[in-house]
Amino acid sequence: xxxxxxxxxxxxxxxxxxxxxxxxxxxxxxxxxxxxxxxxxxxxxxxxxxxxxxxxxxxxxxxxxxxxxxxxxxxxxxxxxxxxxxxxxxxxxxxxxxxxxxxxxxxxxxxxxxxxxxxxxxxxxxxxxxxxxxxxxxxxxxxxxxxxxxxxxxxxxxxxxxxxxxxxxxxxxxxxxxxxxxxxxxxxxxxxxxxxxxxxxxxxxxxxxx
Ligand code: UDP
Numbered sequence: 001x002x003x004x005x006x007x008x009x010x011x012x013x014x015x016x017x018x019x020x021x022x023x024x025x026x027x028x029x030x031x032x033x034x035x036x037x038x039x040x041x042x043x044x045x046x047x048x049x050x051x052x053x054x055x056x057x058x059x060x061x062x063x064x065x066x067x068x069x070x071x072x073x074x075x076x077x078x079x080x081x082x083x084x085x086x087x088x089x090x091x092x093x094x095x096x097x098x099x100x101x102x103x104x105x106x107x108x109x110x111x112x113x114x115x116x117x118x119x120x121x122x123x124x125x126x127x128x129x130x131x132x133x134x135x136x137x138x139x140x141x142x143x144x145x146x147x148x149x150x151x152x153x154x155x156x157x158x159x160x161x162x163x164x165x166x167x168x169x170x171x172x173x174x175x176x177x178x179x180x181x182x183x184x185x186x187x188x189x190x191x192x193x194x195x196x197x198x199x200x201x202x203x204x205x206x207x208x209x210x
């Protein structure tokens with residue numbers, strides 16, 4: 001299928017602003033507000049950066065993710081199981097139309113995401129709305145993530161398959177071609193680095209920022 005046809009099909013199936021959950025709706029609303037702001041006042045310069053799934057931590061092991069209560073997101077949940085704070089990971093859904101039946105997402109290193117922000121500063125020299133997807137362009141399944149964490153750290157992650165989580169889409173990843181061609185940004189860090197840095201932070205700080 002040609003790229004053009006593929007994009008056309010995506011727009012028809014998932015038109016911009018059509019969301020699958022309240023969190024997505026809130027993001028779409030903010031995009032719309034900032035887009036309208038730029039339409040109504042051409043002094044404004046706005047960069048809309050669409051984060052895909054940032055994970056990992058600062059390589060020093062000093063700055064990382066410390067969710068309050070039970071983590072909603074996959075990576076902090078895995079690392080809290082690894083450190084013994086949670087008994088097992090529940091994998092939400094095993095019958096999605098993906099290679100292994102679990103959902104696929106586009107995970108990128110949080111340090112690449114930070115670099116994406118620096119790269120985006122240059123586009124603010126010109127007015128209007130500048131929209132960029134920050135992701136690797138590749139989808140990985142929940143089981144890929146669990147297996148990668150175990151391979152890199154050597155720590156077992158017990159898991160069970162649970163019901164699907166409401167609002168989850170089976171698979172999505174970024175088309176990051178525009179950000180690369182216009183800003184020269186690309187997510188360069190590897191999945192192994194994401195796992196190593198997550199584990200360095202979590203194992204050094206089992207209770208987060210205490
Ligand atoms: N997920 C899971 N168990 C968890 C947390 C997340 O199976 O305890 C799955 C979730 O259903 C999704 C993927 O992991 O398919 C990524 O979830 P996350 O919340 O990190 O990102 P999002 O769904 O917001 O892209």
